[in-house]
Structure formats: structure tokens, C-alpha cells
Amino acid sequence: MINNRILDEILGQYPVKVKKNRKKHIVIKDADMDRQEIDANTRTIPGVITNRGCAYAGCKGVVLGPLKDVVHIVHGPVGCGYYAWLTRRNKAKSEDPTKNYMTYCFSTDMQESDIVFGGEKKLTRMIDEVVEVFKPEAVTISATCPVGLIGDDIGQVAKNAHAKYPEVNFTAYSCEGYKGVSQSAGHHIANNGLMQHVIGQGNMEEVPSSFTLNILGEYNIGGDGWEIKQMLEEIGYHIQTVMTGDGSYEELKNAHVSNLNLVQCHRSINYIADMLEIKYGTPWLKVNFIGIDSTIKSLRDMALYFSDQGLMERTEAYIMRELQKVETLLEPYKRICEGKTAFCFVGGSRGHHYQGLYKELGIDTILAGYEFAHRDDYEGREIIDSIKLDADSQNIPNLTVEPDVNRYRVKVSPEKMEELKEKIPLNYYEGMMRSMHEGSIIVDDLNHYETEELIRILKPDIFSSGIKDKYVVQKMGIPTKQLHNYDYSGPYAGFGGAVNFARDIAMSLASPTWNYTVPPWHSKPLLEGKILERVSDNA
């Protein structure tokens, strides 16, 4: 168990100011307290090995990148473009493979002369070529660090391009890596751009079916989005668009018609969810399709929102059938997992989402945290108004939208909304801390040093995080599960996904490899070693 004294010892290794700073990002859960405050979404401390990325990574890498029928141009030196080239495992398939640009990396490859003289011309030339050769319907332009510094006006370039090619949708994103303090700034920038220039561009006016919805904040890592889509379609929903895993411009431009927005990863997408409500009157429902209980709850919440008898029945039938299917499959894995402990440090919502699934397997999450979350992701959405905006957040433009005169529709009456809000998380998400138990530890922006120290003290049985810290942890003898890209596995969402996850975790825990970590010449033989010696003595 961790306590404040041990924590002080760990942080004592830092210079005084750093210690003071980091202390505010670490909370030991005290169930007696009504609310515990944590610092989040503030500047990373230079020189500590953080797992955070940059705004460009959040914008182009996370939110825009998965839109498969869009050509994504990276305006900047070649490195940044290269590094975001299919590095997330967002899967995509297209009916028309010539309209799937996922495996392409387009970079303006700025050279020193472009830095000196500006890169707008080069960008314009690239746009001309891309339009001519690929004939895409939409093009995004993402800026990396040097672009903002040398004053290239990519917004203007996009406007000019649109004047020249009116049939093509151009959007420009000033997501230079130094904006904000992490990927999170980039999510916001991408949300703004898609809201302003993409959603609503389609000419669909009628909703295709009364159970039409959009899934927001689902990036189809390891096929999660497909799993969810299939489940929902089977129950009777119509998915207009998924933002943005396996998503497309084609579908996204008509996202305005839907009757409900589901929000899976709220951190990356809640801006759009809010704006869609204001502009088109579409409420949003926080869902979590990771873990069986969460999936069931999400499905029931959705059915309740639409309050349709048939839908509710189909939902229950589906749940019953799937539960039966997975129960026996999970059994052997649970036996391996039971009683184990986990660290769960991921992104901006998965650190929370996976705790339920761990629990179902009998694994206790003793440390959790986020890489780039905000305070509300830890403490709950109700505290948003009390968050003080610092200079870094203020640098990200806040888009204000108005109700769309033609397309705003009341999807659910205000009275019904109030009634529903009592029962289901409409326009609301709970903070991660609420569901954690007494004495567990919550760390924001965990770095390599703290990772090591906390592992030494808490000795978890499994560590879920990303590729950068994975090898540190494995070298310390702890199995890991990458929850950014799933170590090439997945899907983990829904019922079938839970079984996949259980299998993978059990496999890691039970791998015979761990039996060999102590060499035969080790000076202090373990218990097993002694027994073996005696056996050989007798022989």
C-alpha cells in the first residue's frame, strides 16, 4: 500500500519545485472525502520522461487520421509526417479501395529554404497535385511546429484551394505541436475544424431511421468500432457515422441528422458532442463498451433513451444471448486472473474504461491515471466550470456555435430530457476517481521515473499502458498490456472483446516465461530451487 510518507520519499528525488508540482498530480484515494482535487492538463515538466505527445499528434494522428476517404496533408518537415504515418492501429476498410488513403503519408517535406521563405507555395502545389491525382472529396491540412512560427497562413491556402476546386472540401488545422500541453489541444482543434467545415456539409435532411445515431470518440483500434457497430446494428440501430474510426467524410458530413450521439472517449470528442447539441439539438449519451457490465449498462441506457418497446426487448434478448455465450468462455481466464492487481495508465478515458473489465476478471486496479486528461476526467464533468483556464488552454480557440435555423430539431422534449437525465448519463460523464477504491493511487501524466518507483513499491501483476513505457515495465519483470494499440490484438470492446481481453491478460500472467526469470546461479535460491535440489539429491 502506498501512503503519503512513501510518496514523499519518491518525490523527494526531484528538485524542490518539481516535487511541489508533481505532488499536485498524484492523489491517494480517500473515500471519506467528498471530492479530491487533482492537477491535470498543465504543462509537462521538462526533462522528465513523459508519455505525452503534441497537439499535432492529437489532431492529425488521433482525430483526423482515421477518416479514410480524406487525403491528410501534413504541412511541415518530413519527420512529423512520417511519425504519424499509420502509427495508431485504427483499422479501416472501404468499398472502393481507390478512395481509401489510409496507407499514404503526404508531407510537404519542408526544407531549410521553405523555413526561410515560407512554405505556402509548396503547400499549394501539393494540393494541386493531390486533387489532380487522387480526386478526393476532402483534404485536411495539418500544421506542424515550424509552420506557425514562420507565419504560413494555411487557412488562407485552404480557402484559395476551395475557390479553385469548389467540389473539394478543404480544412486547415493549426495544430502546431507547441500548442496546449499535450495531444488534448489537438483533439480540440480537430473537433472545431470538423464541426465548422465538415459536419452539416452533406445534404441529407431526413433521418434514415428513428434509431439513427453517431458514435463519437471511437477510433476502431484493433477493430473495437466494428465490434460495437455490429452489436448495435443487430439490435436495430442505424449508425450514421463513427468519429472517426473507420470513418469517412462521406458519412460524417451528414452527422447532423442523427437522433443521438454516443460518446465513448469523451476526452477527445466532448467538444463536438456539445456543439452538436447546441447546433442540431442532438443530445449525447456517455457510453462505455469496454467490459461486460459497462456494455450492458450502455445498451440499456440507449434503449431507455429511445424508450421503444421493441428496441428494449431486442436489447435484452441480445444481452441474454451474449452473456450465455461468454460466461463459459471467460471462466478459465478468470481463474488465472482472480486476485491479481493492475496499473492502468492510458490516454484520457481508457484509464477509467478498462477498470470495470479488470474487475470482472477479478483484477484490482491499484493505480490508474491518464496521459493527457483534464480535471473533469478525474473528478467528473460537474467541475468543468470551476476549472481555471490557464494561458495554454486559452491559446486553443473555443468555437461557439448557434442553433442551425433549418436543421435544429428537438429530438427529446425538455421534460423528457430532465426525466432521462435522472436515469442515464445524458450529457454527463463521471470522473475516474469516483469508482476507485480507498487507498488506490491516481497519477496524472505518470513519467518513467515514477513508473519505476511505484512498481517497486506496489508490485502490480500487470501494467497496462503504451509502447513507450511498456519495455521499462517488462524489463522489471512485470507483464504489460498495451492499451493504446492492444499489442496487435483486439477487439476488446463488447462481449466478444471482453473474452479476447481476458484471454490476452491471462496469457500474459500465465506465460511460462516468468518461471525462468531467476537464473540457476542466483545466490539466494528461491523456494522452488531448494525443492529441486533435494529431488536431485535423492536421485
Added chain:
Amino acid sequence: MTKQNRVRNVTENPCNMCMPMGAIVPFKGIENAMIIIHGSQGCATYMRRHMAEHFNEPIDVASSSITEQGTIYGGENNLKKGLENVMQLYKPELVGILSTCLAETIGEDLGRTASSFTREQGEGFTARLVPVSTPGYGGGHYEGYIQALYSIVVQLSQKTEKHDRINVFVPHISPADIREIKRILELMEIKYTLLPDISETLDSPYIQPYRRIPAGGTPLQEIEAMPGARATIEFMTMLEDELSPGKYLESEFGVPLYRLPLPMGIEACDELLRVLKKLSSKAVPEVIKKERGRLLDAMVDSHKYNGAGRAAVFAEPEVLYGVTRIMAENGILPAVLATGSKSPALKKLLQSLTADCDEKAIILLDSDFVSIQDHCANRKINLAVGNSDGRFISEQVGIPLVRIGFPIHDRIGGQRILSVGYNGTMMLMDRITNTLLAEKLSSYRQDMYQSLYKYPSAAANDH
């Protein structure tokens, strides 16, 4: 996509990463060293991610995490704070400080910051800081590697008494390759300082307790003493003199320089052994002789299959040259040779190497994968050799890929791939030959069936 469907003035599917990425590697090969990248944190994070996935090792690289404010008021403070934290948590003997596009664009002076930081730390501060200017737009990772290696030698080496070691400079090759070169040197009983030595640091064994900075790497004192060496071997034949650490040690301190290609292919290995024999009083030991014999034996075994190979190779210049030599020695046609680097010397070397081939090789400098793919189609390529980014070519046009170089992201063990020395040559050749064989055997029946009976392909597919 067809050929005319190509974007040409701009880079599409690049073969290149940026300078600071390449510059990390030489610092990772120094004992007890750390690296901080001066810029926004995204660059460092992306680079760590890419290296971790290749080496399957922790890659602790710090960032000065410049934010928007820093771009206006300068990033010096961030860099100093970063250095302070790195010193405190890692206690390195040396810190490489690399710049990025951002740092260079806002005009940061790494050298000045480094010296004022050292001054401020006062007497007890003994760590060496090595700033290297590596703007991402200034070159690719190959250029970054070279720049860092050169800067390390120039900034650290000091006039020293003569000693009996030789200096060995290697380009970016795998930890396994470096272990092989070290083994050969040791078999020849030659004492050496090899830089950068990533053989342990980027391929460290599972040993408890965990060390924050992995063991291994070239000792700082030995780098400082490089000017006293008997000779230098530089496995980089295409370096310009101004960036050659060997040339620097030769002209400044009179250390004799041998520039050799990487020992890939029997001829290049022989060349190395000739030089080592000169530098050692020892005769070539039996083990090495047998290894050469086995390689020859393997070449005899393989040549009949290799004759069918029409290859595209893409890699960093030195490795590209090495792979091409292996192919030329064993009858594989090196038809398309590409690199993301601009190295002009490489082009000449490749031209003369392939002058006698049946078909003229297409040599692409500063290339991207889309150009490579176009040429693959034109030249009826049936084998690709290079890093894992070539998988898109594999996927799209069905050419099998033999993985070598950096990065290898879709297979495990990039750090363990051995391709140098007689042994490594043999192993790479086997991988290549077996890939050709696998292709041949998997389509053999169908091809025969079709060529002999000329049935519609649908019928043939049933078999």
C-alpha cells in the same frame, strides 16, 4: 493506383525520418549517457515510440517540452530545467542535447545554453554536455546520425598519449551486427574503442534489478582518448570529409585512417580481414577461416535459386551498399536501389558496383516509397529488401519483403538481425534465398499447370 496516379513534387510515403531521430542513436551507444531534445515534446515522444517499437527496449529520451510561450520568449529556461531534472533523476556522465525544427526556427543557441548551464552548476558538476544542431528540416535520420557521431568525437576527443587501441566507427547497424564486429576484433586480438556501441544499450538482457540507464556503451574516457589510437577504421565509405570523424582524427592528430565498407558480402569481409591482419600481430584464426569457408559453401548452394531474384533494396546508404554487394556476388539482380538520403558518393559507388550487371540498376536518392513502387512494377521486381515501411509495397503489389535496417515495426527482433561478417552475410543471404524459394514453391504448381495446359486461371486455382 497506377503510375500516372502519382504525386510527384512532394514527398509521399517517405523513406526518411528526421535528423534528431538519427542523432539519438550514437548517444545511446555511449556509456551512462542521456539525451534531451530541445523542442516541443511531440518530437521526442514520436521518436521514442518509433525506436522502442524497433528495438523492443526502453528508450528514455527527455524533452525540454517547449510550449507556445517558449516559442515567444525563447526556450532556454525550459532546456535548463530539463537538464536539471535529467541530471537529478538519471545521473548521467554525458548528456546529448539535440535541437529540432522548432528550436532552430526560433533561433535557440544550444551551445550557449549548455555552457551557461555548466557554469551555473558550479564546481562539483562533472557531466559533459554535447550539443548538436539537428533541425528536422536539415536532413534525414542518416544525416542526423552522422552529425551526432562527428560532433561527439570533435567535442570530446583530447590530445592523448599513444595507446594500443584502434578506433572503430560504425554507421547505424543492429546491436547484433555490432556484437559480430566486436567478436571479430577480439578474435584478432585487437584492442578497440568502438563508437557508438549500442550492442548492449539497445539490446539489453533481462537482468534484475532494472537499470534506468542500461549497462554498456562506449566509455567516455575512451572517446576522449581516441586521438591516441594506433589507427581508425571507419565503416563508412561515403562520408564527406567534413563529417568524417576518422578524417578529423587523422588530420588533427595524425591517426591513420582505414575507410572500409561494412563487412557485408565476402569481398568486403575479406577487405576487413586484410586490414585487421595488418593491425594485428596475430594470424587469422581457424574459426574465422571456417566461417569464410561456410559462407562460400552457402553461396554455392544458393546461387542457382538466387539467379531468379530481381530485387529492390531500400536502406540507409551504408547498408544499402552492403546488401547490393551481397546480391552482386551471388547473382541476384540489384535492379532498384533506393535511399531517403541524398548522399552523392553513394550513387557513384552503386554505379560502379552494378556496372557489370545484366540490366542497369535504377538508383534513387532522396526517394520515397511511391517512386520505389513505380519502379518495382516497371522492372518486374520479385524481391524487396529493406525496412518495414516497405510492407506497403509488399501488400499492394505482392512482392515479398526481407526485413533489414531501421525501422522494423511489424516484426519482432529488429535489434537482433545479423547481417555483417561472414556469418551475417550468410544469414542475410539465406533469408533472401529462402524468401525467393518460398515464393517459387508456393506458386510452382500453379505456374507449371498454367504454362503447360493453358487452362483459365479459375480452374487452376482449384488445385
